[in-house]
Amino acid sequence: MFGLCEEAIDVLSSRRADFGDIRIVRTRAQSLGVRNGETGSVDDSETLGFGVRVLLGGAWGFASSGLVTRAEVRRVSLLALEIARASAMLMDRKVRLAPEPAYRDFWQTPFIKDPFAVPVEEKFRTLFEADRLMRRDRRIKSALSSMRFVREHQWHATTEGSRIEQVLLSSGADCRATAVDGAQVQERGYPCSHGGQTLAMGYELIDLLDLPGHAEKAASEAVALLKAPDCPSGELDLITYGNQMALQIHESVGHASELDRVLGYEESYAGSSFATTEKLGSFRYGSPMVNLVADATLPGGLATAGYDDDAVKAQRWHIVKDGVLSGYMTNREFAPRVGLRRSQGSCRADGPANIPITRICNLSLMPGSAGSMEDLVRSTKRGIIMENNKSWSIDQRRLNFQFGCEIGWLVENGKIKKMVRNPTYQGITPAFWGSCDAICGPDEWRLWGVANCGKGQPPQTAAMCHGSSPARFKRVKVGVKAG
Amino acid sequence: MKEHKKTCAEIFRLAGRVRAEVLVHSSESALTRFADNIISQNVAEASTSVSIRLTDKGRVFRTSLNQPGGAALSAAVKKALAALKLQKKEKSLLLPPPPSPLRPAAPGLYVPATAALKPSFRAEKVAALARLCRARGMKCYGTIENGASSLTVANNSGVFASHRETSAVYGVTARKGEGYGWAEQYSPDASKIDYAAVGARAMDKAAASARPAAVPPGKYTVILEPAAVGDMLFFLGYSGLGGRAWLDGRSFASGALGRRLLHPSITITDDALEGPAAGATFDFEGLPRKKVVLIERGVARAVVHDRRTAAEAGERSTGHALPQPNTYGPMPQNLEMTAGDSSLDEMIRSTKKGILVTTFHYTNLLRPKTVEMTGMTRNGTFLVENGRVTRALKNMRFTQSVVEALNGVEALSRERKVINGWGRMCVPAMKIGKFNFSSATGF
Numbered sequence: 012m013f014g015l016c017e018e019a020i021d022v023l024s025s026r027r028a029d030f031g032d033i034r035i036v037r038t039r040a041q042s043l044g045v046r047n048g049e050t051g052s053v054d055d056s057e058t059l060g061f062g063v064r065v066l067l068g069g070a071w072g073f074a075s076s077g078l079v080t081r082a083e084v085r086r087v088s089l090l091a092l093e094i095a096r097a098s099a100m101l102m103d104r105k106v107r108l109a110p111e112p113a114y115r116d117f118w119q120t121p122f123i124k125d126p127f128a129v130p131v132e133e134k135f136r137t138l139f140e141a142d143r144l145m146r147r148d149r150r151i152k153s154a155l156s157s158m159r160f161v162r163e164h165q166w167h168a169t170t171e172g173s174r175i176e177q178v179l180l181s182s183g184a185d186c187r188a189t190a191v192d193g194a195q196v197q198e199r200g201y202p203c204s205h206g207g208q209t210l211a212m213g214y215e216l217i218d219l220l221d222l223p224g225h226a227e228k229a230a231s232e233a234v235a236l237l238k239a240p241d242c243p244s245g246e247l248d249l250i251t252y253g254n255q256m257a258l259q260i261h262e263s264v265g266h267a268s269e270l271d272r273v274l275g276y277e278e279s280y281a282g283s284s285f286a287t288t289e290k291l292g293s294f295r296y297g298s299p300m301v302n303l304v305a306d307a308t309l310p311g312g313l314a315t316a317g318y319d320d321d322a323v324k325a326q327r328w329h330i331v332k333d334g335v336l337s338g339y340m341t342n343r344e345f346a347p348r349v350g351l352r353r354s355q356g357s358c359r360a361d362g363p364a365n366i367p368i369t370r371i372c373n374l375s376l377m378p379g380s381a382g383s384m385e386d387l388v389r390s391t392k393r394g395i396i397m398e399n400n401k402s403w404s405i406d407q408r409r410l411n412f413q414f415g416c417e418i419g420w421l422v423e424n425g426k427i428k429k430m431v432r433n434p435t436y437q438g439i440t441p442a443f444w445g446s447c448d449a450i451c452g453p454d455e456w457r458l459w460g461v462a463n464c465g466k467g468q469p470p471q472t473a474a475m476c477h478g479s480s481p482a483r484f485k486r487v488k489v490g491v492k493a494g
Numbered sequence: 495m496k497e498h499k500k501t502c503a504e505i506f507r508l509a510g511r512v513r514a515e516v517l518v519h520s521s522e523s524a525l526t527r528f529a530d531n532i533i534s535q536n537v538a539e540a541s542t543s544v545s546i547r548l549t550d551k552g553r554v555f556r557t558s559l560n561q562p563g564g565a566a567l568s569a570a571v572k573k574a575l576a577a578l579k580l581q582k583k584e585k586s587l588l589l590p591p592p593p594s595p596l597r598p599a600a601p602g603l604y605v606p607a608t609a610a611l612k613p614s615f616r617a618e619k620v621a622a623l624a625r626l627c628r629a630r631g632m633k634c635y636g637t638i639e640n641g642a643s644s645l646t647v648a649n650n651s652g653v654f655a656s657h658r659e660t661s662a663v664y665g666v667t668a669r670k671g672e673g674y675g676w677a678e679q680y681s682p683d684a685s686k687i688d689y690a691a692v693g694a695r696a697m698d699k700a701a702a703s704a705r706p707a708a709v710p711p712g713k714y715t716v717i718l719e720p721a722a723v724g725d726m727l728f729f730l731g732y733s734g735l736g737g738r739a740w741l742d743g744r745s746f747a748s749g750a751l752g753r754r755l756l757h758p759s760i761t762i763t764d765d766a767l768e769g770p771a772a773g774a775t776f777d778f779e780g781l782p783r784k785k786v787v788l789i790e791r792g793v794a795r796a797v798v799h800d801r802r803t804a805a806e807a808g809e810r811s812t813g814h815a816l817p818q819p820n821t822y823g824p825m826p827q828n829l830e831m832t833a834g835d836s837s838l839d840e841m842i843r844s845t846k847k848g849i850l851v852t853t854f855h856y857t858n859l860l861r862p863k864t865v866e867m868t869g870m871t872r873n874g875t876f877l878v879e880n881g882r883v884t885r886a887l888k889n890m891r892f893t894q895s896v897v898e899a900l901n902g903v904e905a906l907s908r909e910r911k912v913i914n915g916w917g918r919m920c921v922p923a924m925k926i927g928k929f930n931f932s933s934a935t936g937f
Contacts, residue, residue, distance in 0.1 A: 046821045049584055050582070051819055052819055052821055053555055055556070055557045055577065056557065056558035058558075072613075074537065075539050077542060094537070096613075097613035097617040098533045101531075101617060102532050131580065131581070132582070135581070135582060152744070189742065196744050196863050276529045278529060279527075279635035279666075279667040368535075401860075402868065403858055404856045404869055404870070405870075407856070411870065411889075413891060415868075435860065437932065468535075469537070469639075488933075491868075493860075493864070493866050493893050493898070
């Protein structure tokens with residue numbers, strides 16, 4: 012494939028491009044689903060394509076194609092140059108990229124069991140078993156179980172001399188029961204919501220998740236929620252559990268720290284950010300125990316790779332350190348605007364057809380000293396535990412948010428008293444993180460995958476992970492009602 | 495379409511006696527994005543995807559690829575045929591359907607000149623906007639895009655349905671200090687877009703929404719511009735007007751067809767055949783899409799079906815299948831809300847105290863049975879007092895049941911807007927008596 016890459020590099024170099032690159036990407040994907048005892052979905056796909064990016068006279072052009080031939084690489088490279096010339100018609104400064112050494116390297120996701128070597132019928136056996144176990148109560152109207160696997164093989168060549176080959180692998184699975192009784196509809200998923208748990212692992216993840224071993228509990232909790240009381244309304248302490256903290260980190264810190272947003276380049280669509288550059292190093296984002304670390308080297312992380320799509324080597328850095336805004340997600344174009352000599356390496360594209368953009372890296376809340384979940388509950392006078400995200404919404408500057416979860420439990424005087432349904436909470440980002448008064452220890456720390464993060468125009472999907480231990484936030488507005 | 499036909503013929507040859515259904519989608523698109531009065535991103539994409547469903551003796555398997563011919567296609571089909579034999583047999587598996595007569599697509603959906611626009615055309619439009627913005631002390635952000643796509647659904651029982659259309663969208667966000675304005679226009683014909691008017695509307699809104707003030711959260715009369723109404727209609731359709739959700743009891747209309755669920759001024763139709771939200775006249779199994787009156791003067795009349803949900807409901811398919819098999823069920827994709835007899839100005843004039851909303855942002859569903867949603871206001875939120883807009887407001891979060899909101903409709907505009915996104919819809923502006931804002935934000 013690097014032979015084809017050279018065609019683009021030759022075209023771009025001979026036209027005196029400031030910078031240019033080509034990514035050829037072959038993707039193998041498989042998604043399988045079972046719904047109510049029948050095959051719900053099955054798709055085994057393989058795609059191949061390439062994208063050419065060029066910086067000419069300080070202006071960007073990008074074009075892509077699914078036809079991978081020498082002639083098409085040449086045509087698309089010339090089109091990218093034409094587009095860059097059009098971009099130059101309206102610019103205020105020449106784009107200059109932060110420097111990065113040239114690399115010649117191969118990197119791949121470590122795994123134990125190749126998911127594509129496991130027969131589809133074996134995967135379906137697991138899914139049908141989970142499905143059967145979820146449908147024991149007549150009030151379960153919808154049982155869904157699913158698996159998905161993606162292997163992306165990339166060849167990336169730059170005019171600076173990088174030749175990087177990477178094979179990125181991810182696996183994911185979940186089961187989900189929906190119970191209906193009159194006006195009540197309640198859902199419960201295992202191990203989490205939004206397509207389930209997805210990590211950069213092989214089929215060993217599916218074995219570890221053991222869907223059939225957890226399917227009945229998920230279904231019985233969905234049924235129990237039908238009769239549970241509503242989440243109380245008011246200001247209570249909140250304990251985040253399951254993948255809810257992953258969404259909280261993702262929406263209120265991850266997107267807020269994307270430097271392209273901060274600088275206004277996403278203003279027309281996803282919005283901007285309150286975490287503006289003059290706040291770097293001084294703004295109190297959260298309480299002193301809040302440490303949020305971006306890490307492209309994290310084992311199992313969906314944003315873990317040897318290099319990003321700017322050909323920048325993987326790094327680990329603080330976004331929030333001891334409660335203070337300390338860094339951003341960057342690409343090579345914007346990193347110098349906050350005084351960085353080098354990009355942090357958080358620029359990725361959705362496949363070959365899209366231009367790389369600044370993306371959330373794996374971003375995790377570091378464990379604290381509050382011990383186990385039991386210890387945290389014991390030290391809580393009155394609060395609500397909320398587990399697994401169900402709905403999410405945050406404003407265009409990433410300040411005002413509202414989250415809803417699948418299930419809640421009321422805690423009183425250090426004990427879990429009862430299950431509550433339709434738990435929701437609202438907050439303002441810095442005040443919310445500032446109210447964090449306890450984070451459980453490393454034994455409770457879990458990594459959660461977000462495999463469907465949307466951003467950009469044209470829309471792109473990216474995947475990343477967020478790790479956390481359960482944490483407590485003081486006096487949070489919970490039980491938000493439609494009025 | 496000749497290329498699509500060739501791809502399908504090759505797949506049918508390779509499939510032999512196995513029943514095969516093919517979806518081929520090709521697109522060429524280009525998008526210029528701008529921010530801070532400069533072009534910030536400029537891209538073009540050409541792609542073809544092929545998705546093949548094989549069914550045989552109660553077994554099903556799907557394979558997809560983006561190479562419409564050659565060794566890759568042949569290898570994919572051979573691999574899928576081998577995998578098909580190992581799948582579990584299902585009694586209720588539906589084979590791809592036989593052909594049905596299809597209506598031609600509504601005229602005007604494919605305009606070759608729109609597909610052929612050059613990067614320089616888009617750059618010139620953005621440059622003109624940026625000049626005006628700079629002159630008014632503003633910054634502009636947005637996209638200008640054009641493209642063409644074609645879809646073929648075919649099977650080896652004789653179905654061969656093709657549709658092509660072009661698309662142009664110009665969306666502008668203008669900013670003046672803390673004031674924001676937005677406008678957007680979609681058309682299959684780029685020459686029908688009024689680029690100057692879109693830019694002017696966004697800039698005027700930004701100027702008017704400078705120095706926003708706060709009002710306390712609570713229940714207010716609201717006047718929603720069409721983009722905000724479209725957000726509500728999307729969630730109503732997605733969560734409540736498809737046959738699967740309806741059969742599962744998850745829809746607001748479950749067990750309630752024939753009952754008045756919304757205000758008598760609300761009529762909602764799904765119509766791919768003609769009218770402003772028209773599109774492909776067949777579904778993803780190649781069956782003809784029918785016009786379906788979903789809500790008639792507030793009364794729930796129907797939901798859309800594919801063959802599977804139709805059989806469960808004792809109905810006939812309305813031609814709203816997504817690619818099979820899937821877990822979502824059928825979906826309405828060409829929604830149209832009937833116009834009223836008012837206008838945005840008349841709604842403002844008739845309001846003693848209320849809030850005018852340009853767009854919503856980051857909306858999401860909380861409870862499907864009441865279509866309870868949350869989201870933010872964005873791009874120009876205004877206080878209306880005694881029949882006129884008196885000042886700009888800081889954005890607010892709403893938490894509101896759409897079913898309840900659509901029971902409190904006080905006026906609908908004559909003028910409607912076509913919104914092209916997930917499917918296509920056509921909606922008026924709307925005035926609602928009580929709308930719940932649950933919290934505020936600082937800008």
